[in-house]
Every structure is written in structure tokens, then in C-alpha cells.
Amino acid sequence: xxxxxxxxxxxxxxxxxxxxxxxxxxxxxxxxxxxxxxxxxxxxxxxxxxxxxxxxxxxxxxxxxxxxxxxxxxxxxxxxxxxxxxxxxxxxxxxxxxxxxxxxxxxxxxxxxxxxxxxxxxxxxxxxxxxxxxxxxxxxxxxxxxxxxxxxxxxxxxxxxxxxxxxxxxxxxxxxxxxxxxxxxxxxxxxxxxxxxxxxxxxxxxxxxxxxxxxxxxxxxxxxxxxxxxxxxxxxxxxxxxxxxxxxxxxxxxxxxxxxxxxxxxxxxxxxxxxxxxxxxxxxxxxxxx
Amino acid sequence: xxxxxxxxxxxxxxxxxxxxxxxxxxxxxxxxxxxxxxxxxxxxxxxxxxxxxxxxxxxxxxxxxxxxxxxxxxxxxxxxxx
Numbered sequence: 001x002x003x004x005x006x007x008x009x010x011x012x013x014x015x016x017x018x019x020x021x022x023x024x025x026x027x028x029x030x031x032x033x034x035x036x037x038x039x040x041x042x043x044x045x046x047x048x049x050x051x052x053x054x055x056x057x058x059x060x061x062x063x064x065x066x067x068x069x070x071x072x073x074x075x076x077x078x079x080x081x082x083x084x085x086x087x088x089x090x091x092x093x094x095x096x097x098x099x100x101x102x103x104x105x106x107x108x109x110x111x112x113x114x115x116x117x118x119x120x121x122x123x124x125x126x127x128x129x130x131x132x133x134x135x136x137x138x139x140x141x142x143x144x145x146x147x148x149x150x151x152x153x154x155x156x157x158x159x160x161x162x163x164x165x166x167x168x169x170x171x172x173x174x175x176x177x178x179x180x181x182x183x184x185x186x187x188x189x190x191x192x193x194x195x196x197x198x199x200x201x202x203x204x205x206x207x208x209x210x211x212x213x214x215x216x217x218x219x220x221x222x223x224x225x226x227x228x229x230x231x232x233x234x235x236x237x238x239x240x241x242x243x244x245x246x247x248x249x250x251x252x253x254x255x256x257x258x259x260x261x262x263x264x265x266x267x268x269x270x271x272x273x274x275x276x277x278x279x280x281x282x283x284x285x286x287x288x289x290x
Numbered sequence: 291x292x293x294x295x296x297x298x299x300x301x302x303x304x305x306x307x308x309x310x311x312x313x314x315x316x317x318x319x320x321x322x323x324x325x326x327x328x329x330x331x332x333x334x335x336x337x338x339x340x341x342x343x344x345x346x347x348x349x350x351x352x353x354x355x356x357x358x359x360x361x362x363x364x365x366x367x368x369x370x371x372x
Contacts, residue, residue, distance in 0.1 A: 042299045048364055052330060052357050146299040147369060206359075209331035210317030218316070218332040219355060222368060229299055 004272065007265045014261065018254035024088065025247035032178065032240035038144075039175075039233050046226045053219050059205075060212050066220050067161055069191040077111045078156060078165040079103060080188070081126070082172040082235040083119035085141050089239055090246035092173060093121045095183045100171045103185060104131070114165070116156070118232065144236060146229055153228035157221060160189045170231050173238035179245050181238040188228065191220075292324055292361040294340055296349075296370070303349070303370050304340075311340035311363055313356050328359045338365065 081100040083093045100122075104113050116134045117123040123138035137152045156168050168189040173181040208215050294311055296304040312321045314336025322329075332355055339348035354367035 038300075041301055044302070045297045045299050045366060048297070048357075049355075049366055052355060052364075052366070056330060150368065205328065206357075207327055207329040207331075209315055209320075209329060214316060215330055215332050215355070218353070222355070222366075225368070226299060 004265065004268050007261060007268065011258065011261050011265060014254055014258050018251055018258065021247045021250040021254060025244055025251060028240045028244035028247060032237060032244055035233065035237035035240050039230075039237060042146075042226075042229065042233065046230065049219070049223055049226060053223055055206060056208065056212065056215055056219065059208065060216070066191065066216070068157065068189060068220055068224060071190055072163075072166040074108065074111050074166045076165050076167075077108045077113045078116055078159065078168045079108075079113055080116045080118060080152075080156070080168065080170045081122045082170070082232060083117070083121040083125075084239040084243075085120040085139070087121070088246065089243035092181065092239055092242035093119075095181075096122065096171055096173065097125050099183050099185055100126075103169060103171065108167075111166075116152070118152070118235075140232070141236060141239075144232070149229045149232050150225050153225040154221075156228075157189065157224060165189075170228070172231050172235040173242070175234050175237040175241060178241045181242055184231075184234075186231065188224070191224070292322070292363055294363045294365070296338070296365045296367065298367050298370055303367070304347075306342055308340040308342050308363075311338070313338055313365070314351070315356075322358055322363060324361060326358050326361075330355065330357050333365075333367075 079100055081096050083096050087093065100115070104115075112132075114132045114134060115122075115126045117126050117138045118140050120138060123133070123135060127133050127135060137148075137155075140148050140152065156165075159165050160168055167187065170184070170186045170188050172184055172186075174184040176182050291307040291309060292311070294304065294306060294308040295302070310321060310323055312319060313331065314334045316332040316334050319336070320331070333351060333353055335352050336350065337348055338351050339346060341347075350371040351365070351367040352369040352371065354365060356363065356365045
């Protein structure tokens with residue numbers, strides 16, 4: 001039987017761990033709500049933008065030449081993995097890091113790869129292992145805003161146009177629901193198949209100011225930045241979802257452990273009492289026998 | 291009265307009825323009144339002003355695009371100052 005005092009100490013420590021994980025779960029839940037709120041707030045913007053873009057493309061007869069869609073032989077690649085700043089969120093970070101490594105060593109094994117990590121975990125992982133990294137933006141999640149993300153997207157887009165990279169890839173966790181995150185390896189640039197057109201229901205003749213081309217040239221980068229921002233928000237919501245689920249599990253596990261420990265504690269307490277009684281009775285008997 | 295909506299990726303800045311709105315179009319500033327023809331215009335950085343029942347309001351946008359259709363105006367701005 002285990003030592004009573006030892007068991008008691010373990011019970012105390014597991015209880016306090018449980019309190020911590022429970023609190024972390026609550027915090028993650030609150031942050032998750034905020035993150036989801038952000039996604040909802042940005043939805044009207046991106047929907048309207050896509051609608052306008054579709055209308056304008058339809059007005060141009062579906063023909064458009066965009067510098068951001070230029071296909072080149074893939075020699076230099078920019079990979080943008082998005083992780084969290086902090087741990088304790090299950091497989092959230094390691095999934096991203098694993099997929100990114102696979103992309104670097106298999107998909108783009110013959111290309112020169114540069115990593116632009118977002119989130120401290122990705123930054124630490126890739127800078128320590130000697131990858132070529134751009135460390136200017138990894139703390140974006142500390143103070144998440146469209147303005148910050150826009151800066152990063154603009155950097156990637158400008159570098160693509162300048163020919164510094166032939167392809168830009170985003171690796172992040174897509175938020176399916178609170179419990180499930182799906183790893184997503186998404187090609188950001190060159191733009192894929194320009195998901196515009198499709199519905200040629202353009203009934204209204206718009207006046208396009210100043211020119212059709214100018215409007216397109218203005219709208220496409222904005223749409224790209226919005227897409228990038230969406231990925232970042234998705235990753236952010238996934239992080240809190242993942243942390244919430246894993247902290248919930250941890251709390252549950254601590255509860256089970258506590259149950260076992262308490263059982264053990266009570267058993268050894270009882271055994272000790274029984275022992276004591278036995279000794280007393282035996283002693284009394286021995287005295288009477290005399 | 292026309293319905294004006296100003297949105298950025300972070301938030302909805304304004305939504306409400308206006309009688310008039312002026313935008314910093316890329317080809318020059320222009321004003322939208324009731325029953326304006328459908329238009330999509332790119333915007334420069336500049337002053338957007340609009341008149342509601344409470345009076346004249348204005349803010350500065352850092353580029354964006356505006357769409358006018360059926361007396362509904364939607365302004366998509368990347369950033370709004372003030």
C-alpha cells in the first residue's frame with residue numbers, strides 16, 4: 001500500500017493542475033468566441049468584394065490578364081506556415097510543422113524554399129533548423145488586425161510580381177468546428193483559375209470608373225489580401241478551438257486520475273485503521289490472558 | 291433616401307440612410323444622389339462625406355471601391371481613419 005502522505009500530496013497537485021486546465025479551457029472558449037466573431041465580421045466584406053469582382057469580370061467578357069496569375073516554372077517558393085504563439089493546444093502546431101516540412105522536402109524538393117513563419121512556434125521551429133526564414137512578421141498573432149496582415153500579404157504579392165518567388169503557399173489549420181481542424185496547404189500565388197465568372201447573370205450595365213482595367217487592377221490585390229486575412233483568421237480560430245478541446249480532455253483526465261487516487265487514499269487509510277485496531281485488540285488479549 | 295454601407299475587413303463602419311454621398315474616385319471626386327446610374331468605381335485615399343438625417347458626416351478612407359446600384363451604396367474600404 002502506498003504511503004498515505006505521498007498519495008495526499010499527489011491529490012493536491014493533481015487538483016491544482018485540474019484547476020489550471022479548467023481555467024485555460026474557459027479562456028480559450030472566450031478567445032474562440034472573439035475569433036469567430038472576427039470571421040463573421042469580415043464575411044460581408046469578402047462576399048461583397050467577390051460579388052463586385054464577378055460583376056466586373058463578367059462586364060469585361062471574362063477575359064482578364066492578371067500579373068498575379070502568371071504561371072512560371074517553380075524555382076523559388078515562399079512557404080507561409082501559420083502556428084500559434086503558445087503551446088498546449090494538442091496537435092495544432094505539429095500538424096502545421098509536419099505538413100510544411102513535407103512540402104519543403106517532397107513537393108518542392110528541387111526548389112529554393114524560403115519560409116515566412118507566422119506565430120512564434122513556427123518561427124522557433126524553422127529558424128533553429130537552419131531554414132531560410134523571414135522573421136519580420138512572426139508575432140502577428142499578438143495583435144491581430146487586418147492592417148498587420150495586409151502588410152504581410154503585400155510583401156508576398158510584391159515579391160511574386162518582382163519575380164523573387166514563383167509560388168507562394170499557405171499552410172494553416174482550417175476551422176471546421178470547435179473540435180476539428182483540417183490542415184490546409186493552399187496555393188496563394190499564382191492565383192488559381194481566378195474563381196470568378198461562372199454565373200453570367202450580369203444584368204446591369206455598370207459604369208466602371210476610371211476604366212475597367214483600373215478597377216480590376218485595384219480589386220484583384222484587395223481580393224488576394226482578403227484571402228490571406230481569411231486564412232490567418234481561420235488559423236486563429238482553430239488555435240483556440242484546439243486549445244479548448246485539449247484542455248477539456250486534460251481536465252477530464254485529471255478528474256479520472258483524482259478518482260483513482262482518492263480510492264487509493266481511502267483504501268490505505270482504512271487498511272491503516274484496521275491494522276491499528278488489530279494491534280490494540282491483540283495487545284488487550286495478551287494482557288487478559290495473563 | 292439611399293442606403294449607404296461602409297465596411298472594412300475588421301468591422302462595419304456605417305450603415306444607414308443618406309441623402310447624398312461624395313467619394314474620392316480615382317478619376318476625381320464625385321457625388322452620388324438619388325437614382326444614380328449603376329457604377330463601380332475605384333477610390334483613392336481621401337475624404338468620404340455623406341449627409342444623414344443628423345447632418346453631414348465624413349471620414350477618410352485609404353483606397354477602396356464603391357458600388358452604387360438601385361439606390362444602395364456599398365463602400366469597401368481597406369482602412370478607415372476617423
